[in-house]
Amino acid sequence: MNMYGWCGKIARINLSNQTGYVDTADPDILKMFIGGRGLSGYYLREKITLDWNHPDMPLLFFTGPLVNTRSPTSGRMTIMSRSPLTGTVGDSSVGGSFAHQLKKAGFDGIIITGKSETLCGIEIQDQTIRIVDAAHFTGRKINEVHSFLKDRGSTAIIGPAAENGVLFSSIMVDRNFAAGRTGIGRVAGSKNLKYLTVKGTGRTKVFDPEGLRSAREDVFRLAAASPVLLGEYGISRFGTGALYDLMDARCMMPTDNFRKTRFGNASLMNAYAFKKKYSPKKTGCRGCHILCKKITESRTSMPEFETMSHFSALLGNRDIDAVVEANRVCNEMGMDTISAAATLACFSEISKKKLSPQKIVSLLRNMGRNKGIGAELGKGAMIYAQRCGRSDLAMAVKGQELPAYDPRGAYGMALAYATSSRGGCHLRAYPISHEILRKPVATDRFSFKGKARMIKIGEDLNAAADSLTVCKFIFFAASLEEYARIYTAVTGIKTSGQDLSETGERINYNERMMNAANGFSGEDDDLPGRFFESPGEKDGDIQIEPIEREAFLSARSNYYRARKLDKNGMPVPKVARQLGLRPLIIPKGDL
């Protein structure tokens, strides 16, 4: 097959019978779902009603057509399955160099099914796929396994947490890049899959190199004009932790398990403090010029914004070293930092015990090792709180713990948390871009007016971005208008920003259908009661009030209409067909 952008090949691996073969991708499906999150969702949909740990449940790794070309910020991929934590679609976009190597090896994606009898690894070198014994890595931490494997190419590894049943286990790429959310590491663990390595030598064909060069320059120009990306205080210089001060200044920093919205010690634990203390160097994903990742000379990864915030403010922790240590433990054990910290905050509130820095770190280790109270906490905040009879104290949506933006400080974010197809997540619609960072223009953060459709449009944009497998951060500066030109230059397929957005709509609707097939409805699109009952902090003219429940419900209804769902938030078959989605056959009937 003579293709530009895509390889047109997918590696299918069955761990039950230890076989693998190279499948051909349908070009029409590639056009409809692009890659990454979209294509993963396409291959997941027929199996979505299986239990997450059913051997036939696929674990999917998908890149996009722009990967392994000179397209800006395109070195990412999606890892997807059904989430052990939420029961919804579970996916995570991740950087590093795995996607790049996978494309060089000649694959757009990997579909893993089955379950190995013993712990195994998958090693891919160009078109050769090997399933190898990994029993000797049982219980080994990610950094240890990585040091053994790094010469075999890019790595994707689970840690002890995934082997031991932690429901928010991550998969770490190249040791430092986390596919953290929704617990997909646990799916790999259930399949007895400890790691993948991939190394390739091929090139990705580009239809119009000159067109790509021109479009790329436009994106670079926009990125240079972006204060958030490349500005004096932007993420290129300070990492994503650059957001830390702003969240506190806007009185929306989740503090003490979301009981407060400001953190007294914020100015001493901000990105500047980390930079001063640890002198980290810039690094980043393959092919990215923003380089938001910060790593010290001793290869210690600096915490990302969410991690910084939750391991300090959310837990009332004032020890900067403990934040770095907590991040290190999570990365080595293979646990999502957001969920881990939020679960500890829930534990702290329920048990009425303030956690010391030492206690935070020891509890994290016990989570990963399935020891003591750690074993209970490894099931996430919602299950733990339910067992304690205090589900109201789990700050989660659809069972996934909330990130570090208090929804009382940004109403679009409140709606987006509720409607996210993977539970408590800031990245599906990412309204922080306009509500806080003023891009592409500023919107009123304390109003639901117009937010329903904005959230729907934002979700579509980010679904397209996750399927092109480009970094969402670049959309603080560029838009799908520029990436449509890049897509066309790489693949030769004429498109527009709006066409890509429509593809994003299809991808979101597909996810909504999959969740509906598993019993999710509008009732699940909700926030913890605390946000409707308790105020946050005041500072000058800013007063963080509880969200008005009726206004939220009205905005949610508006969202369903904008998304063309029924009034209960359920997909409508006619709309699905219009979007090119076949009905999803489930035991209860068609969707």
Add this chain to the structure above:
Amino acid sequence: MNQILRTYEDRLIKNGLAEPGAPLLGCLDADLEWNRPDTDFAVFEAIFERLNINSIIFSRPAEPYRSIIDYLAETSNGIITPQDCETRTFFHDLPVSFQFSPDEITSILKKRKSIIIPGRGIITCGMVGMEQAYVTYASVCFACFIKFFSDFLWDARRGNVDERKCNLFDGVVNQLDPPASFRGSMMKGPFNSADGVCEAIQEAGRLTVEHRLVDSYFGNISFCYGQTLYISQTGSSLDDLKGCIDPCPLDGSSCVPITASSELPAHLKIVQTTGYRAILHGHPKFSIILSMDCDIENCTCRETCHQKCPHDRSVRGIPIVSGEVGSGPHSLCNTVPEAIRNEPGVIVYGHGVFTAGKTDFNQPFKNLIEIENNCRKEYFDRIR
């Protein structure tokens, strides 16, 4: 009527971009709302149905923009390509169509944020609210103004002005605002509190807009008080800066100013390398037009004037430098600070003017007006 629609309708009129009664504004959440009834509803409802957008502005521009835009559109081959910095960076080019149909408009808005329909007006859209559509509308007017006067000067130098163009030019010139003048006084420094600084910034911003020295949302303004630079936020409207000023500690100890203006690097460098503390950056039109009027024949750098120009250029003694927005390798933060050190101001190619003062905004504001008025005089001198 939706208050948001009212706000932006008023803003279009107040800023001379549309005449009363002309703008049609629609925004879609679950329901579609309009600012007034219109016979073209069906066309726009079809567009809303087909595009993932939430706001539309459709209006005939006010004069002189209307004549300028109609002319540029009619004489284009379907795309107007202004060379100013705003268009180059954020809009790329401005598509034109002669058909007022849902199919045609949709096909163009799928790829760009605006469409010009000669004789009918400008259509712009937003995905994140009416402000986005408004900024695009204002930028189309601004970019076309710059292009029209730039092209006329280029043609006049070469004797390529026909009667139609000449008549149009005269008509447009007759409708220009009078040159800016300011005989009043602004808040006087030195300021003794951060609140005082913010008030002075707001006053200077408001006056800069009122004197039409900046259009849309693209200027910025700062003052260094103690060890903190107070600067307007990115995408803020200079005539409405309350709550939109970021404190930026010079030691970099806080990242709160991550929302500061894109030109923060230039402001910081000016403060750190000169004695100036008050910095004003506007986009006065004739200064921009003249910055792009280069008579060096056969220059080998013609395609990269906006990034790096090897020549020492000036207009009536004011230096013209190259440089792009923000912090890239060709950023204006590498050219402006040095150029402004001993000058009343500096013009950035195709972009705008920086002026600076030591104690307050009185001198920078006067300099901004003077530079623009001198450029305006110089423009018409060159035409003659």
